[in-house]
Amino acid sequence: MTAAPLRIGILAGEASGDILGSRVVAALRSRVPDLIVEGIGGPLLAQQGLDSLFPMERLSVMGFVEPLKRLPELLNIRKRVFEHFRDNPPDLFLGIDSPDFNLTLERQLRECGIPVAHLVSPTVWAWRQKRIHKIARSVDLMLCLFPFEQDIYQQHDIPCRFVGHPLADELPLQPDRDAARAGLGIASDTTVLAVLPGSRGGEVAALAPLFLEVVRRLKATHPALHVLMPAANSERMVQLKALLAQTQDLPVTLVQGESREVMAAADAVLLASGTATLEAMLLKRPMVVAYRMSSLSWALVIRLVQTPFAALPNILAGKALVPEFIQDAATAEGIASAVNEILEGTDDGQLQAFEALHRSLRLDFASKTAEALLELAGRNA
Numbered sequence: 001m002t003a004a005p006l007r008i009g010i011l012a013g014e015a016s017g018d019i020l021g022s023r024v025v026a027a028l029r030s031r032v033p034d035l036i037v038e039g040i041g042g043p044l045l046a047q048q049g050l051d052s053l054f055p056m057e058r059l060s061v062m063g064f065v066e067p068l069k070r071l072p073e074l075l076n077i078r079k080r081v082f083e084h085f086r087d088n089p090p091d092l093f094l095g096i097d098s099p100d101f102n103l104t105l106e107r108q109l110r111e112c113g114i115p116v117a118h119l120v121s122p123t124v125w126a127w128r129q130k131r132i133h134k135i136a137r138s139v140d141l142m143l144c145l146f147p148f149e150q151d152i153y154q155q156h157d158i159p160c161r162f163v164g165h166p167l168a169d170e171l172p173l174q175p176d177r178d179a180a181r182a183g184l185g186i187a188s189d190t191t192v193l194a195v196l197p198g199s200r201g202g203e204v205a206a207l208a209p210l211f212l213e214v215v216r217r218l219k220a221t222h223p224a225l226h227v228l229m230p231a232a233n234s235e236r237m238v239q240l241k242a243l244l245a246q247t248q249d250l251p252v253t254l255v256q257g258e259s260r261e262v263m264a265a266a267d268a269v270l271l272a273s274g275t276a277t278l279e280a281m282l283l284k285r286p287m288v289v290a291y292r293m294s295s296l297s298w299a300l301v302i303r304l305v306q307t308p309f310a311a312l313p314n315i316l317a318g319k320a321l322v323p324e325f326i327q328d329a330a331t332a333e334g335i336a337s338a339v340n341e342i343l344e345g346t347d348d349g350q351l352q353a354f355e356a357l358h359r360s361l362r363l364d365f366a367s368k369t370a371e372a373l374l375e376l377a378g379r380n381a
Contacts, residue, residue, distance in 0.1 A: 005034040006379055009090040009114075010041060010050065011081065011105065013059035013098035018042030020119060021096050023166060025050070027370035032379065038090065040081065053081060059101060074101065082108050089114050092377040095139075096120060099131075107138040115376050117141040119369065121149045121160075132156050141376050143369055147360060148315060161372045164363030171282045173358055180264035184228070184255070191343060192226045193218065194266035194285070195252070196259060196276055199232035201239060206292040207272050208243050213332040214270060214339065216250060222343060227252045228266070230259040268342040270335065273310040277322070281313040282358050286350045288338045290325040313350075316357050321350060 012021040022044035029035045037049050042056040093109050095102030097120040110116045118139045124132050142160040153160035197207040231237035269280045273291040280287045289311040309315045313322045323338040
C-alpha cells in the first residue's frame with residue numbers, strides 16, 4: 001500500500017521565518033516529493049509550494065503599540081488558522097519563531113492531537129523564564145539553533161533537538177577578506193574598522209554618537225584608519241547622515257546595506273549587541289560589542305535578564321571571549337582602548353575560538369530539521 005502524502009501545517013510570521021521555513025520545506029521535499037504544505041508564509045515558502053491562508057505581512061508587526069492596534073485582526077487570523085487545521089488535521093504543525101503568536105496556536109492544535117514542533121527557541125535562557133511552562137504545554141518538540149538552549153528544555157523534560165544554525169552553513173569556515181575588500185573598492189593593505197550601531201532608530205540614536213567619538217579617538221592614533229559604517233536601510237542612512245553632519249570633518253564612509261561585506265573586509269568590528277555579533281564571529285572578525293538604552297529600559301532589563309553576557313560569541317563560549325561595554329560601562333575611552341588592542345594586534349584570543357564555535361553550529365540545519373520533523377510525524381524516511 002502506498003503511504004498517503006505527508007501534509008504539514010506551517011506558520012512563519014516574518015521574513016526571517018520565511019527564509020528558515022523555505023529551507024526546511026526544500027529539505028523535506030527532497031525526502032518526500034509529494035509533500036503538501038499549508039499555512040502562512042512569504043514568497044520563499046510560496047516557491048516551495050505553500051499557498052498562504054493569509055498574507056504574511058499581516059502578521060509582521062513590531063514594537064508594543066502596533067500589535068495592540070492590530071490585536072483584533074491578529075486574533076481573528078489565529079482563530080481562523082486554528083479552525084482550518086482543527087477541521088483538516090495535518091500530520092504535523094511547525095511554528096517558526098513569532099512565539100507570541102505561535103505558542104497559543106500551537107497549544108490549541110496540540111490539544112487537538114496534532115503533533116507540534118517549534119523552530120527557533122524563545123530566549124527563555126536569558127529572560128522571561130516562566131514562559132517555559134507555556135512552551136511545555138504547547139510543543140512536542142523544540143528545535144534549537146544554539147547548543148546552550150537545550151539545557152533549560154532538558155531541565156523541564158521538554159523534548160528538544162539542536163539542529164545547528166543556518167548562517168553557520170551559509171558562511172565559509174575561511175572567509176575571503178581580500179575579495180570583500182575588492183568588492184568594496186578598498187586596497188588590501190588598508191586598515192579598516194567596521195562600525196555598526198544597530199538597525200533600529202533607537203539603537204542608532206543611543207550608540208552612533210558614542211561610536212563616532214570612539215572613531216575620533218582612534219583616528220588620533222591611527223590617522224590612516226578607514227572607517228566604514230553600513231546603514232541597515234534607507235531610514236538609517238538618513239539618520240546616520242544627519243549625525244555625521246554634526247561632527248567636525250570625521251572621515252566615515254557610509255554604505256547602504258552590505259553589512260556582511262563591510263564586516264568581512266574589516267580588521268576590527270565595533271558593533272551593537274545583537275545577531276550581528278554572531279555574523280561577525282562566523283566571518284572570523286575580531287570585535288568589540290557595546291550597548292546602551294534608556295535608564296528606565298535598563299532598570300527593567302537588569303531585573304529580567306538571567307545571562308551574564310550580552311554578545312552571542314560570549315554566550316556560546318561560556319566566557320568573556322569578546323569585550324562587552326554595556327550601559328554605564330559603555331564609555332568612549334574604554335571602547336577605544338579595546339578596539340585599539342585589536343588594531344595593534346595585541347588581542348588575538350578571539351579568532352582562535354571563532355572557528356571552533358563555527359564548526360559547533362555547522363550541522364546542516366535544513367537536513368537536521370527535516371529529519372527531526374519526519375521522526376515527529378512518524379515518517380522516518
